[in-house]
Amino acid sequence: MPETVTTESTAGKAAGDAKPLEDQQFVTRHSVTIGGERIDYTAKVGRMVLHDGEEQTKPKVALFYTAYLRDGVESRRDRPLVFLWNGGPGSSTIWLHMYGLGPRRIVFEGDPLFDTSRWQFQENAHSLLDVADLVFVDPPSTGFSRVAPGEDVEQFHGVEADAAVVGDFVVEFINRERRGDSPIVLLGDSYGTLRTPAVTDYLQGLPGLYVDGVVLISSLMDVAGASFGVGTALGAVGLLPSYAATGLYHGVVSGDLEPLIAAAEDFAVNEYSVALLKGSRLTDGEQDRIAKRMAELTGLSPDLIRGSNLRVTSWRYRKALLRDRRRTIGRLDTRWTGIDSDIVGETFENDPSMTMTWGPATRAFNRYVREDLGFEADPGLAYRNLIPFPNWKPRQSEQNGIWSPQLETATQLRASMNRAPHLKVLLQSGYYDLGTPYFSAEMTFDHLHLEPEQARNVTMKRYEAGHMIYFDEPSLARMKADLVAYLATLRSAQ
Template sequence: MPETATTEKTAEKAGDAKPLEDQQFVTRHSVTIGGERIDYTAKAGRMVLHDGEEQATPKVALFYTAYLRDGVESRRDRPLVFLWNGGPGSSAIWLHMFSLGPRRVVFEGDPLFDTSRWELRENEHSLLDVADLVFLDPPSTGFSRVAPGEDVEQFHGVEADAAVVGDFVVEFVNRERRGDSPIVLLGESYGTLRTPAVTDYLQGLPGFYVDGVVLVSSLMDVAGASFGVGTALGAIGMLPSYAATALYHGVVAGELEPLVAEAEDFALNDYSVALLKGSRLTDSEQDRIAKRMAELTGLSPDLVRGSNLRVTLWRYVKALLRDRRRTVGRLDTRWTGIDSDIVGETFENDPSMTMIWGPATRAFNRYVREDLGFEADPGLAYRMMIPFPKWKPRETEQNGIWSPQLETATQLRTSMNRAPHLKVLLQSGYYDLGTPYFPAEMTFDHLYLEPERARNVTTKRYESGHMIYLHEPSLARMKADLTVYLATLRNAQ
């Protein structure tokens, strides 16, 4: 990937060659939520962060959009929520345009079948009635850029990313005089790896303790979606979502919650033992496991056994509906796609991603300029997503044992042990194979939290995929669950 890296670095320096300056464009708006008309102030801008010594050299300008409710007598009981998406390499456009902001893209029909007709409307499910919101684009994404002459790769790693995002949080809170508000970090996808790292970073030298962590479509430990030799967590964790997907498409029969409960029980018991045994399994054991997997997932026993009982998500999305000449999505398996042939090993694109790119991009670029008044320099394009050919992982050490896997779950455990008041909300979709719900929940099982800390973790599931909010009933539930969760933070102040 060196060619990609060169192209990205050149584009970065050429696209923002002027010295970085703070920018902020302030506009005022209203939105109706729960029948109440709410006035709010929007602040769209770029905040310049400097080096860590004398704070003299500009390093990076981070683009953000903040929504602050007007007429609030005291901010002490009003949470301030920072939101970011994942990738790494993704802007916050998905959370911003589809979920909790005061405006969202609404499709005329069911987005599972048609995303061509849409409009930007007031968002009745916005979180703005109960919290102020700050959507953040990490370095190199959105309108965020590093300073001229700076190496973009200095920010492309777990720890460096957490530091720059954490510094932004502290600076924004200080500039807005929100130090007495409950502070919440909400991440989606890779954002759920970022959020624990930021939480841990803030508790370090900044000495800044946040009050809440929200993990949307979480993967704090990438082993939960891995199929490599020596790990069984991916195969175990995917199985319940395979079952949910097969049920949704009518390949197997039953009810959602009982079926996934059966799949979870099988995954944790017979299936996990079978995977541990590997080639020590007898033929009759392999046949029994393959038959049960086929019953749960809708695949053929021959395919399951031919895959050594480890059906990767790439094989599953291609194989499940092969007889219908369709694929299913990775981020949301309710979506179906069409490939140029039916015999390939995996799909040619993820329909649950590609079908929503266009509306998100077109809506945001109009909205940020016309409604929010943001004036970008000529040539400064909004980067919805950008591939990072290199991303430096975090080197983890637990009890003196070094682990090369990418995980930040242990950082969250450390942060929870330091801060007894810190509360965590985990929100997952049944039809998500990018960050499947079962490994996300099992990650907490493996943190061995003490009972008083474990009580601070709340888990919610939704009949949706990776972007939970694309299913409007799930968005409504997601908002309701967040409202209840945030109320517990206010009560703790």
């Protein structure tokens, strides 16, 4: 039964793609038990219209959001307000919402790595709502967010334009809710970790809003961390420890996780990276030695490694590791296994760690947002979980006066930390993630060359999980505990 007590609306039916955009908000009241405490809260769901033009009168885009605000709080000044988004680019925030930190979540009856068909949608004992208010935001063209009629949708499909419109939403929401004195935290997942530094940088510009915290879940602030282009070594080096963890999980590598990870990291940085830098200058003996050690760590054959010029892409690794079992492994979570009709090829048919999570989230959200949260949408307005944006525009990246186009926002985070010494960052990563490898994410920080006092503001946590750390409950519980500890370090608690 829904827990709704009252429903309020600032508008009528939601606008479709071809109808004029209008602000709308639906307000309901609920309660949830977290840590043994019964918490009353208000949910606000709707679409906020952002405007363009000098007088801010031309509707530009309507962003869909779901906000959860705890009731009975004495002072909002001491209560963090957290804005959350997933990535893609082109993804809604359904994953963080339905599997992660909202007040209700999908709970599986068995092990979700093997069966996602049996689940319930119930109270989330690991929600962050006990210590922070939450605002889940869908970027333009995702979820129920839509651009205004006559507007070019691709104007928002790029690092800088995306950051600007999401940043404008953050400012407008804070103003409408009178939360300017609250600690403000931006939490991004996957591509959302590219978006979050860009939004942080944007907000410090003309809006003049200096946020207090940045949380990066499954981070890839620099896409070089998962790339295998000519002359690029960060992807190969960063993926190697995750290959080792995966090999151990599937029983093709022996040992214990922590010592194996440490050995893989040491080899990756001190020997493997040098071998990659040498390229064709390696002797046959050096290639054999490197390939043999990689085979011991990853479970692949030395011949395959040598034939790949010591650079085994994640796509090849996923297909090759369990070939003798006629199985592939997941990209976003390598603990998952899939079945392909062709076991000898190089291309996998699907990523089971993605496709197996879609069904429950879609079914649960579409019922929940309408029945429990009272959102009224035009029948033609469909919720878009994930749509491709093939022409996503990178930003022009500046490094020591040299401009180069690449998809990275790590330098924007560094710049934001330079301007705001109080800004604190939390990095949360899973071992079994080949989409945003944990070691690449950590090495990205190594190359920001932060001063010691800045480095002390960065906290890194690892989990025995995949890309969606929050997907299985034990990892979510540890992730929540680390988030609570992190939030306690922000300015309100000092």
